[in-house]
Every structure is written in structure tokens, then in C-alpha cells.
Amino acid sequence: MREKLDEHLRARPMELKKMQKDGVKVIGVAPGGYMPEELVHACGAVSTSVGLVRGGEPEPILHSGAYIPRWIDTFCRAQIGYKELNEDPLYEIIDLLVVPITDQNIRAMADCFDFYTDIPVFRYGVPHVKKDYALRYYTDGLYLLKEKLEEVTSSKIDYSKLHSSIEVFNRERELLNEISSLRKEANPPISGKEFIRLNHASFLAEKTFMVEMLERILDELREKSPGTTKGPRILLTGSTIAIGDYKILDILETCGAQVVIEEFTEGMRHYSELVEPGDDIFDALADRYFQRRIGGAYFRPGKERLEYIIKLAKEFRVDGVVWYTLMYRDSWDFEEYYFSDILKKETGLPMLTLRSDYDSSEIALIRTRIETFIETIKRGVNDSKGGKI
Amino acid sequence: MDFTELFSLLGYEKDEIKEEGSRIGKALEIMEIDDDDIKFAVDRIKKYYDVELVGVRKILGFWMDAAIELVMAKDEGKKLVYMGGPPEGKTLTALNMLDDVVCTCPEIAYAAPMGCFFDKLTPVLEAGEMAGVPSAFAHCSENIIGVGMYEKELCPKPEVFISSGFYCDQSAKFGEFIDEIYGIPVIQLECVEDANWDEFPAVSERRVKYFGESIRDCLNELESTYRLKLSEDILKQARVTYGKYWYAMGAIWDLMIKADPQPISCTIFPLMVMGGVLPSKRIQKTGIKVLNTLVKEIKKRADEGKGVCRKGAPRTALQVGSLVDPSLDRMFEECGLAMIGNWEFWKAPTEWVKSKYTTFEDKTAEGFLQHGIIHSAPGFIQLMKDACKYWNLDGLILFYPFNCRPMACSAIIAKKIIESEMDIPVLPLEGDFADSRRYSSAALRTRVETFVELLKMNKVA
Numbered sequence: 001m002r003e004k005l006d007e008h009l010r011a012r013p014m015e016l017k018k019m020q021k022d023g024v025k026v027i028g029v030a031p032g033g034y035m036p037e038e039l040v041h042a043c044g045a046v047s048t049s050v051g052l053v054r055g056g057e058p059e060p061i062l063h064s065g066a067y068i069p070r071w072i073d074t075f076c077r078a079q080i081g082y083k084e085l086n087e088d089p090l091y092e093i094i095d096l097l098v099v100p101i102t103d104q105n106i107r108a109m110a111d112c113f114d115f116y117t118d119i120p121v122f123r124y125g126v127p128h129v130k131k132d133y134a135l136r137y138y139t140d141g142l143y144l145l146k147e148k149l150e151e152v153t154s155s156k157i158d159y160s161k162l163h164s165s166i167e168v169f170n171r172e173r174e175l176l177n178e179i180s181s182l183r184k185e186a187n188p189p190i191s192g193k194e195f196i197r198l199n200h201a202s203f204l205a206e207k208t209f210m211v212e213m214l215e216r217i218l219d220e221l222r223e224k225s226p227g228t229t230k231g232p233r234i235l236l237t238g239s240t241i242a243i244g245d246y247k248i249l250d251i252l253e254t255c256g257a258q259v260v261i262e263e264f265t266e267g268m269r270h271y272s273e274l275v276e277p278g279d280d281i282f283d284a285l286a287d288r289y290f291q292r293r294i295g296g297a298y299f300r301p302g303k304e305r306l307e308y309i310i311k312l313a314k315e316f317r318v319d320g321v322v323w324y325t326l327m328y329r330d331s332w333d334f335e336e337y338y339f340s341d342i343l344k345k346e347t348g349l350p351m352l353t354l355r356s357d358y359d360s361s362e363i364a365l366i367r368t369r370i371e372t373f374i375e376t377i378k379r380g381v382n383d384s385k386g387g388k389i
Numbered sequence: 390m391d392f393t394e395l396f397s398l399l400g401y402e403k404d405e406i407k408e409e410g411s412r413i414g415k416a417l418e419i420m421e422i423d424d425d426d427i428k429f430a431v432d433r434i435k436k437y438y439d440v441e442l443v444g445v446r447k448i449l450g451f452w453m454d455a456a457i458e459l460v461m462a463k464d465e466g467k468k469l470v471y472m473g474g475p476p477e478g479k480t481l482t483a484l485n486m487l488d489d490v491v492c493t494c495p496e497i498a499y500a501a502p503m504g505c506f507f508d509k510l511t512p513v514l515e516a517g518e519m520a521g522v523p524s525a526f527a528h529c530s531e532n533i534i535g536v537g538m539y540e541k542e543l544c545p546k547p548e549v550f551i552s553s554g555f556y557c558d559q560s561a562k563f564g565e566f567i568d569e570i571y572g573i574p575v576i577q578l579e580c581v582e583d584a585n586w587d588e589f590p591a592v593s594e595r596r597v598k599y600f601g602e603s604i605r606d607c608l609n610e611l612e613s614t615y616r617l618k619l620s621e622d623i624l625k626q627a628r629v630t631y632g633k634y635w636y637a638m639g640a641i642w643d644l645m646i647k648a649d650p651q652p653i654s655c656t657i658f659p660l661m662v663m664g665g666v667l668p669s670k671r672i673q674k675t676g677i678k679v680l681n682t683l684v685k686e687i688k689k690r691a692d693e694g695k696g697v698c699r700k701g702a703p704r705t706a707l708q709v710g711s712l713v714d715p716s717l718d719r720m721f722e723e724c725g726l727a728m729i730g731n732w733e734f735w736k737a738p739t740e741w742v743k744s745k746y747t748t749f750e751d752k753t754a755e756g757f758l759q760h761g762i763i764h765s766a767p768g769f770i771q772l773m774k775d776a777c778k779y780w781n782l783d784g785l786i787l788f789y790p791f792n793c794r795p796m797a798c799s800a801i802i803a804k805k806i807i808e809s810e811m812d813i814p815v816l817p818l819e820g821d822f823a824d825s826r827r828y829s830s831a832a833l834r835t836r837v838e839t840f841v842e843l844l845k846m847n848k849v850a
Contacts, residue, residue, distance in 0.1 A: 069797040069819075071527040101583040103558045104794035111766045114586040115802050125581025125596075128554060128561065133602040137581070140595055300554055300561045300577040301568075328527045330794070334562040337521035338569045355526075 001220060002194075005201055005213045012204050013089040016046060020093055025153045028052055028094035028119070030079075030106060031240070031266040033293060034126045034138075035098050036285045038169050038275070039146060041207060042162035045095075045153045052079050052097070053203050053267055055242025060085060061358050068112050073105035074326035074357050075240040075266065080112040083119075090204075094119050096152045098145065102126045103298040103331060122148045128300045130291060139286040146282075159281060166275045166284075168207050175214035176202070176271035182221055183260040184316055189224040192236065192259025193249040200243045202269045231256035232377040235313050238324040239297065239332045240266035248324050248354060251367050255374045261316040263309050265296030297331035306339055310346050320350050320377045322370075327357040350377065390414060395427050395506075398434045399453045400446035400679075415464075416457040420499075420543070422507060430506040437505075437656050437715035439697075444683025445657045447675070451664050452505070454671045455498040459544055462491045468617070469547035471495055473560030474531050475666060476553060477578055477604065479753045482668050483619045483627035490617060494667055495544045496531040497712060500823055501660060504713020513537035514824055521566065527792040530824035532563040539571050546573055548615050551607060555580035555600055556763050558794070576610050579603040580758070582795070584765035592758045597746065600754035608750070624749040630673055634665045635734075637680040642730045644687045646780050650696025652687050655728035656718045659710040659822075662731050702727040703783040703844035706776055708796075709733045710788070714825040717833075721786065724837045726844075729780050733762060737775035766799040770806050777813050784844045786837070787817040791827065814847070816840045 020026055025045040029035045031053050040046070055074075060081025067080050083091045097119050099110040107123075114121045124141030127134035150156055176199060182189055190198075198217065202210050234257045236248070241264040252259055262268065275288040294308045313321060321343060325332040340351040352373040354366055392413060396406045406413070417427075439445045462469045470484055470492040484492035504510045514530065517537030522528040538544045550568075554561030554577045564575035580600040584593070611617040619627075638661065645651070661680075664672045690696070706729045711717040721728055742759075744752045757763050761772030777785055785807060789800045797819075804815040816836065821827035 067801070069791065069801060071791050071797055072794060101581060104582065107582045107766075108794055108798035111586075111798055111802065115766075115805075121586065123583045123585055125583030127579065127581055127599070129577060129579050129603075131602075131606070133599060134579075137595065137599045141583075297562070298558055300552070300579065301565050302562075330526070330528065330559050331562045333526050333528070334522075334559075334566045337566070 001213060001216045005205065008206070008209060009201055009204055012206070013093070017089065017093055019046060020095070025095040026093050027149070027152070028097040030097065030099040030109065032100055032102050032106065032126070032296070033265070033270040034100035034102065034289055035145075036142065036275075036289050038162060038165040038285070039142070039149055039157060041165040041168070043149050043153045043157045044155045045149065053200065053243045054078070054082055054088065055240065055267070056245030056247065056358055058358050058360050067116055068108060071328050072108045073239070073329040075242055076105045076109035078242070078358060079109055080116065083113070083117055096148070097121045099123045100126045100141075102296060105329060120152075126290070128295075128298055130295075130299075135286060135291055138290040139282055142282050142285055162281055163277060166277060166281075168211060170274045171211050172202060172207065172214065173269070173271040173274055175211065175218055176269065179214065179218050179221060180261065180271065185226070187226040187228065187230065188258060188260055189221040189226070191253060192234075192262065193246055193253060196241060196246075196249065196262060196268065199268050199271075203243070230258045232319040232374055233258055233260045233317060235259075235261050235263070235309065235316065235318040235321045236324060237263040237309050237321060239326055239329045240264060241324070242267045245356075245358070247363055248322070248356075248366065248370075251363070251370050252322065252374070255367075255371050256378070257370075257374045260318060261312050263305070263312060265305075297329075297335045302331065302335055306335065306342060309339075310343065313343070313347055313349060318349065320352065320373065322373070323351055323353045325353075325355055327355055390417065390424055390427065392417065392427055395431050395434075396450075396453070398431060398440050398446060398449070400443065400448070400450035412461060413457060416460050419460045420456065420503070421509075426507050426509065429508070433508065433715075434506060437654070437719055439653050439657065442653065442683065442686045444679055444686050445653070447679040447682065448657055448661050448664065449506075451669065451672050451676070451679075452498070452501040452660055455493060455667070455669045456502045458491055458669060458671075459493055459495055459498045463545040467491045468615070469545055470611075470615075470617070471547040471550045473551065473553040473557065473563060475556060477551070477555070477753065477757070478666055478668065479624070479627050479631050479749070479756075480551070480604065480607065480619070482631045482673065483623050484611075484617065485668065485670050485673060486623050486627060486630075487617065487619075491670070493669060494531075495538055496534045496823070497663060497667055498669070499538060499544060500531070500534050500713050501663065504823070504825070505660065505715055510534065510713055510824070511826065513541060513543065514826065516540040521570070522563075524792070524824065524827065529557070529559045529563075529792050530790070530821050530827070532559055534823060535563060535567070539567060546571065549574045549576055549611070551576045552578055554578055555603065555757065556582070556795075576607050577603075578607055580754070582765070584768070586765070586767055589761065589764050589768040589771055590759065592755060592764065596758055597751055597755045600758060601746075601748065601751040604750040604753055621749070628749065628752070631665075631668060634668060634672070634676050634680070637677050637684075638662070638665060640684050641680065641687060642735065642780070644684065644691060645729050648687070648691040648696070649727070650694070650700045650702065651698050651722075651727040651729070652690040652696050654697045654719065654722060655707065655710065655730070656715040658707075658728075658731045659712050659718070662709065662734055663712060665734060698722055698725065698727050701848075703841060703848060704729055704780070705782055705784045705786050705844070706730050706732050706780055707786055707788055709822055711820075711825065712822050717820070717825070717828075717830055720830050720834055721837060724834060725841045726837070729782065732772065732776035732780070734760075735772070735776065736760065737772070737779055766795070766802060769795070769799045770803045773803055773807060774811060777807065777811055782813060783848060784814040784816065784840060786840070787815060788820050789817065790821050791819045792821065814840065814843055
């Protein structure tokens with residue numbers, strides 16, 4: 001089934017290009033999970049956010065130096081690098097880039113797209129607090145987004161279609177959740193990397209096809225015979241896990257660890273909350289995408305996310321946490337400093353902090369640190385002590 | 390410890406030094422200032438500032454007073470409220486109108502005299518880096534200083550910290566950080582940076598109302614949790630007091646724009662501008678008088694044709710300059726540039742518009758969001774273009790803090806826009822406003838000297 005999905009993903013850029021020639025608009029979405037793609041789906045445009053979820057490679061970072069200062073988050077710099085390299089067709093076919101502004105790094109990325117590229121950018125703000133007026137602000141932003149999408153696609157959002165779109169997206173979320181939950185078992189039938197790649201596929205694949213694939217994959221995984229006991233169970237968390245940024249996963253898995261759950265604000269489709277349609281569809285979207293969504297480290301306070309990580313660590317019975325963040329993502333850097341103590345106090349678990357600038361020279365250093373961390377867990381040195389390694 | 394000469398250079402009157410002597414001595418002790426430091430400061434101040442001008446000395450004195458007020462606040466029975474940078478200045482002004490309250494940004498109030506006069510910030514920065522906010526991750530140096538101060542117990546813990554999350558992500562997270570590590574409660578001032586590219590100078594009403602709600606929340610919490618009630622009258626008065634300082638500073642920029650040669654050294658400008666950003670009790674009481682004195686002194690020099698550089702020198706301006714290192718600002722003058730002023734918090738005359746809003750909160754929110762630097766990257770760049778135009782600059786120096794996400798990104802784009810649209814050379818210099826370890830003056834000098842040659846050639850052409 002995975003081969004069939006891969007084949008679809010390989011063909012998808014060309015398919016999108018053809019559809020675009022036939023008048024379909026391609027909407028790019030900055031990652032972060034604050035853009036209800038259902039709105040795009042319901043107005044006939046193709047929703048693709050994959051154009052801005054690629055990362056992990058050094059070349060775009062080097063290339064971005066002419067456009068954006070080094071001191072902006074690695075992933076955000078990579079996006080302008082990919083666009084200016086002109087090598088990825090997905091970065092070339094976007095008719096409108098929607099950027100929910102969460103922090104200054106994302107804003108800097110939007111500024112660069114506005115100034116250096118011919119892609120129109122539409123921004124709307126994601127408040128950093130969960131208060132009534134913040135929810136109202138976010139909901140108003142969705143109405144502005146609706147107007148913009150209708151203008152770009154020249155078609156009105158059909159409310160009955162929006163309800164159907166929500167059903168499809170909810171189903172996709174449910175399936176991702178069910179697949180992910182299989183990893184609560186002692187011997188997970190799917191690896192962390194396989195799950196993340198599946199999640200990443202949902203940013204590009206045609207939605208109905210993706211749902212069908214996920215249903216089949218779930219069936220396959222349920223029927224799969226349990227494997228043998230594997231190494232330490234790891235929770236992987238951080239700011240962004242981009243498509244292609246798999247080095248940490250590869251190293252962890254080759255060192256004998258298994259990533260059984262992830263928490264990333266950007267780069268993964270958030271699947272734990274469903275849209276619950278009520279009297280007002282926009283209120284329902286805002287409730288799911290803002291109010292109930294666990295916010296990133298740029299939330300103030302960011303405690304909700306930290307508590308959620310602890311909850312996941314317990315639910316998935318992990319042996320350690322790896323905090324993987326990208327360089328210069330300031331909000332995560334602040335939290336990282338004190339989270340290891342909170343984690344230790346609440347769970348006794350050890351935490352390893354890794355940072356990346358998508359530089360190939362990092363790999364050997366990261367490998368050594370991961371090997372030590374995994375070996376330490378295996379020997380049970382930190383079973384009682386916890387804390388940062 | 391004899392600090393008479395130092396405090397005279399800082400604009401303190403003889404009677405005041407005598408009267409305040411024991412308080413000053415105690416404060417200097419807390420700040421770990423000894424006789425050698427005082428001697429060093431006297432030489433440094435004489436070297437870098439126009440100390441023959443009363444206005445300059447008094448402005449220097451604002452910052453020594455702010456540091457003393459900060460370190461002595463608890464001993465003197467004052468409630469302390471801290472704000473992140475850039476602070477919401479009108480609420481800060483209002484809080485400082487209450488007799489029993491001191492409201493300040495400790496990172497600036499402490500760092501300015503410790504850096505500019507005593508050059509003793511490095512141990513504080515190092516302490517901050519060791520305690521969770523390393524410079525290598527591009528943390529703001531103000532926050533590094535802040536953490537260093539808490540680590541070294543150089544400032545008392547406040548009742549509450551009010552963040553500048555309406556503009557600065559780092560200030561908001563710094564607030565959470567000091568809450569978690571040092572148990573300092575935080576009030577988050579909140580807004581979003583979502584103006585679209587072509588929106589400036591318009592400010593959407595929803596953005597004003599959103600920020601306004603956050604200011605309202607803050608005022609309510611100050612009253613309900615900390616018993617700090619700011620009445621309508623105080624808030625109104627604070628708006629007027631806050632505006633008056635900026636207005637008075639406008640007269641100084643007007644003189645600087647017209648004068649040739651440049652009549653006074655630019656080294657005083659960062660501290661003068663910060664007086665508007667951070668109006669302490671002393672600044673509120675004497676600020677306008679001090680600025681008016683300086684206006685007269687600059688005018689006298691200009692009328693006499695006196696200056697700190699040669700007549701006809703290429704004209705440029707800085708964003709803020711250094712808040713802790715006058716040698717950096719002086720270096721630009723030594724390279725042969727006429728440094729007209731600091732434009733970061735300046736507003737072009739066309740931007741002074743009457744507010745349509747009626748409440749303190751909404752008016753304050755609008756005032757902030759209208760300013761180019763807060764509004765958006767295009768707003769920030771427009772501010773630079775206005776400065777080039779109104780100040781008749783031959784070139785623009787963008788000395789920006791590398792660790793400030795919005796400023797750093799806008800600087801690169803600004804160079805391209807200003808050079809192409811205004812045909813004015815722009816020199817971006819990556820540095821830091823509050824950490825002199827993050828740049829090399831010697832390396833910068835080479836680039837500035839080349840820039841000066843370019844400007845001279847342009848003038849001849």
C-alpha cells in the first residue's frame with residue numbers, strides 16, 4: 001500500500017500542474033496547523049501545503065543567506081532557499097501562500113516571500129493567548145481568509161461542501177490518530193519514521209485517495225503480527241519536523257530506539273482534535289484550529305503544550321524524551337531550558353536536547369549524543385534520576 | 390568613596406550630591422562599583438560625551454538615577470514593576486506617577502550606566518548566558534542581561550513583569566522564563582504581527598482593538614492582583630507627559646538636520662532617545678527642561694559654527710546606536726561622518742495623526758501599531774525612507790541587533806528597497822545594542838571608512 005501511496009505522491013506535482021492549467025488554484029500553506037484546509041477544499045481549489053513543509057537539507061540554507069539573516073529559524077530560512085533554488089516544482093505552482101502568523105520567524109519568512117517572490121502572500125494572525133478576545137480575533141481572521149480564497153479562486157465557498165470537506169478531513173485525522181495509537185502497544189507495528197512519512201504524505205496527496213490509503217494501511221497494520229521487543233521507547237518533540245528532515249529518526253532507529261510518539265508544532269498534521277460542527281461552522285473551525293489545538297512554544301504561557309508532552313509520555317509509556325529543535329527558534333530555546341526539570345519531576349524521564357541547522361556536519365555529533373543517550377537508557381542509569389543529558 | 394566629580398559630570402547639582410550622598414554610596418556598593426571604577430568612568434565620560442553641555446550631563450544623569458532608583462527601590466519601600474523592551478511607555482509613565490511605585494526596564498536602566506560609564510556589563514552577560522539564554526542561540530542581549538542580573542542578584546525582584554509580547558516574542562518568553570526560574574509573575578501584553586505587505590500606514594481596527602483588550606487586561610490585573618490602580622486622570626496625564634518628551638526631542642532633531650557642521654556628538658542620542666522610551670520619575674520631572682536646555686546649547690554651537698566634525702561631511706543617521714558602548718557611536722564620527730540623529734523611534738510629520746479612538750487602551754494600541762517599526766517590515770522600511778528624506782541624508786547606516794528577528798530581516802530588505810528607490814547607499818552592520826562583545830569596532834571601522842569614501846565621491850559627483 002505504501003508503494004501505491006509513494007507512486008501517487010511522485011505523480012502529484014505534475015498532476016497539480018495540469019490541474020492548474022485547467023484553472024484550478026493551488027493554495028500553499030505555511031505549516032503550523034492554523035490554516036483550516038477544509039476552506040480551500042470547499043471552494044474548489046487544491047489545497048497543498050507541501051510546498052512549505054520541506055526541510056532537512058543544507059543547500060537551501062546556504063542559498064537563503066542572500067535573502068534572509070542567518071539568525072532566523074532554520075526551517076523558515078530553508079523555505080526561501082527552496083523557492084529561490086527553483087528546483088522543487090511544488091514551490092513554483094503556488095497561486096497564493098497563506099501564512100498564519102504565529103511568531104516573528106514565520107513573519108520573516110512571509111516577508112521574504114512577499115519581497116523576493118511573485119507569490120501573493122495572505123497573512124492572518126494567530127494570537128498567543130487563549131482568551132475570548134483572542135478566539136474572536138482568530139475567528140475574524142478565518143472570515144478574512146474565506147474572502148481571500150473566494151477572490152483568488154473566483155468561487156464562493158459552498159457551506160454544504162464545507163461540511164463534507166470537514167467530514168473528509170476529520171476522517172483523515174481519525175485514521176492518523178488510530179494508526180499512531182497502535183504505537184501504544186509494546187511492539188508497535190509501525191515505526192516512528194514510517195508514521196511521520198505517512199503524516200507528511202497527507203500534505204500533498206489528494207484527500208479522498210489519502211483517506212482510502214490510510215484505511216487500508218490501518219487494516220494492514222492491525223493484521224500485522226507483533227514484532228519482537230525493541231529498544232527504548234522515545235517521545236520526539238520540538239518546533240518543526242519537515243518533510244525530508246529524517247536524520248534524527250534514522251539515527252535513533254539505527255541506535256536501537258523506537259520513536260513511539262511525536263509532538264511537533266510545525267511539519268506534522270495535527271490529528272488529535274476533530275472539528276465538531278455546531279451552529280456556526282466558522283466557530284467550529286476556530287474551536288478546533290485555535291481553542292482546542294495545543295499551541296506551540298510561542299503561546300504565552302506555553303504550559304499547555306508542556307503538560308501535553310508529559311501526558312503523551314505517560315500514555316505511550318516512553319523511556320526518554322528527545323527535544324529536537326532548529327537553530328534560533330527562540331521560544332523553544334527558552335522552554336527547553338526548564339522543561340527537562342519539569343519532566344524529571346513529573347515522570348522521572350531523561351531528556352536529550354538536539355539542535356540542527358540542517359548542516360550535514362552535525363550528523364556525527366548528533367549520532368554520538370544519541371548513542372550515549374540510548375545506551376544510558378538501556379543500562380537504566382537514568383531510570384531513577386531523570387533530567388537532562 | 391569620592392564620587393563628587395563623577396556625579397558632577399552626570400549633571401547632579403552640588404547640593405543634590407551632598408543630600409543624596411549616603412543613598413548614592415549605598416547604591417554604588419550594591420552595583421559593585423569601587424574607586425577604580427569611578428576613576429575609569431570619569432575618564433570615559435570625558436572622552437566620549439560633550440560634558441561641557443549641561444543638557445548632555447543631565448541626560449547622562451537620568452541613567453545613573455534610574456539605576457540607583459532600581460537597586461534602592463525595595464529598601465525605600467517602593468513597589469517595583471518591570472517591563473520588557475520595548476516597553477508600553479504610557480502605562481509605564483502612569484505607573485511612575487504613583488508615589489510608591491517604580492516602573493522600569495531593569496535591563497536598560499542598569500545596563501546603560503554600567504555599560505556606557507563603567508564598562509562592566511560582561512560579567513552580567515556571562516552570568517545570563519550560563520543560566521539558560523546563550524548568545525549563540527541569538528537570544529536578545531537585553532534578556533541575557535536580565536537573567537544575568539537575577540542570577541547575580543543585582544536587582545530586586547519585582548511585584549510583576551509586564552512583557553512586550555505585542556512586538557517581541559523573546560520578551561514574552563523571557564517573562565515565562567523568569568516566572569519559571571525565579572518565581573516572578575508575568576503579565577503578557579499581547580498582539581499579533583499580521584499586517585499584510587501593502588497595508589502600511591493603515592492599521593486595521595481589529596488589530597488595534599485586540600491590542601487594546603490586552604492593555605485593558607493588564608490594567609485590570611495591575612489593579613486587582615497588585616493593588617496598582619491607574620485612574621482615568623492618571624492615564625490621561627501619562628499620555629500627555631509621554632508625548633511631551635518626544636515632542637521636545639523633535640526640536641533637537643530639527644536643529645541637527647539644519648546644522649552644518651554637526652554641532653554635538655551623537656554619543657548622547659541613544660540615552661536621550663531611551664529617556665522617551667523609559668520615562669523614569671526624574672525624567673518625568675525634569676526631562677523637558679533638560680531637553681530645552683540642550684536645544685539652546687545646540688543652537689548656540691550651531692550659530693557659532695562649532696561642530697564635532699568638518700563642515701560638509703557626509704550626513705547619515707543611526708537606528709538607535711549603542712545603549713552601552715559610546716565608543717561605537719564615536720567611531721562613526723571619527724570616520725568622518727556627520728551623525729544627524731537616531732531615527733528608530735522618530736515619526737515623520739505625516740505620521741502624526743489624530744486618533745479616532747476614545748479610550749486610553751485603544752489610543753495607546755493605535756499609537757504603537759502606527760509606528761513603522763511595530764507595524765510591519767514595510768512600515769519599518771518606510772520609517773527609514775522618511776528619515777533619509779526629512780533628514781536629508783547622504784547615506785544610511787543600518788546598525789541592527791543580529792538577535793532581533795524583525796529588525797534583522799527587515800534590514801536586508803531595506804537595503805535593497807532604499808538603494809533602488811531613493812538612490813541612497815545603505816550600509817547594513819550586524820551588531821548589538823547592548824552587548825559590545827558581539828561586534829568588533831575595528832572590523833566595523835574598515836567598512837565604515839569605505840562607506841564614507843563612497844559617500845564623499847557621491848557628494849562630489
